[in-house]
Amino acid sequence: MDFRHTPVLFTETIESLNIKPEGIYVDGTLGGGGHAAGICSKLSQKGILICIDRDRDALNAAEEKLKEYNCKKHFIHSNYENIKEILSELNISGIDGAVLDLGVSSYQLDNPDRGFSYMQEGPLDMRMNKEDDLTAYTIVKEFDKEELTEIIREYGEERWAARISEFIVKERKKAPISSTFQLVDIIKAAIPASARREGPHPAKRTFQALRIYINDELGQLSRSIDHYIDVLNSKGRLSIITFHSLEDRIVKEAFNNRLNPCTCPKELPVCICNKKSDVKKVCSKPIKPSDQEIIENPRARSAKLRFIEKR
Secondary structure, eight states: OOOOOOOTTHHHHHHHHTOOTTOEEEESSOTTSHHHHHHHTTOOTTOEEEEEESOHHHHHHHHHHGGGOOSEEEEEESOGGGHHHHHHHTTOOOEEEEEEEOSOOHHHHHOGGGOOOSSSOOBSOOOSSTTOSOOHHHHHHHSOHHHHHHHHHHHHOOTTHHHHHHHHHHHHTTSOOOBHHHHHHHHHHHSOHHHHTSSSOTTHHHHHHHHHHHTTHHHHHHHHHHHHHHHEEEEEEEEEEEOSHHHHHHHHHHHHHHHOOOOSOTTOSSOOSOOOOOEEESOSSOBOOOHHHHHHOGGGTTOEEEEEEEO
């Protein structure tokens, strides 16, 4: 299967990076290489793009796709949170910009063998890095009702989490739950018919929750943002695209903490901690996709782009 991915907020993201032709940039979530191609198109032969992904399929496909561009390129199989170690190994002290396009790629969703989609029959997998051990099958098979409920409620914001967990535990006693459609049927049975008629697909939140937990998506994001800001050169920018409120909240809070690092009690009339912000806000509100983009790419509907600049 070809690795294809329609980059969300493409033009807005490339513009947000304010790319310098001879600069050093990072695509921490390479995916199908859409944003990477946009960055490469702005770089000269002296420019450098560091491409990171934990999915080897993505790296291999993007390396082939980006051959037409003359900038220097490094392809790294790793988690984007390891940015400081990656730059150290490349003997690079700072970068001029980075983009993190969070969530799951179109290729991963559309490939049934990866088990990400509730719309296609496939194995319960959901690993972004196929070399990792934990799969959705393991969670559904081994985690107890309380653990399942916590995952589905916290990462899927699913109101029927406890009932879904109860049905999973009951059904797995009868037979192993090994496919996406088996799990979808259990979720549909657990959610009352009246609730299923409203909102998104009934399995959407549970599948999101399992994927986030398996790949530690929120933990990785929380640990990474300061690391990326730390390695930005002056005037360098970090651009992050989120797809749900849990991700966006982490990015917004991390940016605000960096913009307002003072730790003094609010009742003090003046700051005595002397912590100064090393970043500045370039755009006051998150950028959202246009109506036309949503029509052309419905998966862009919930996307938000936030970016920040190093002083």
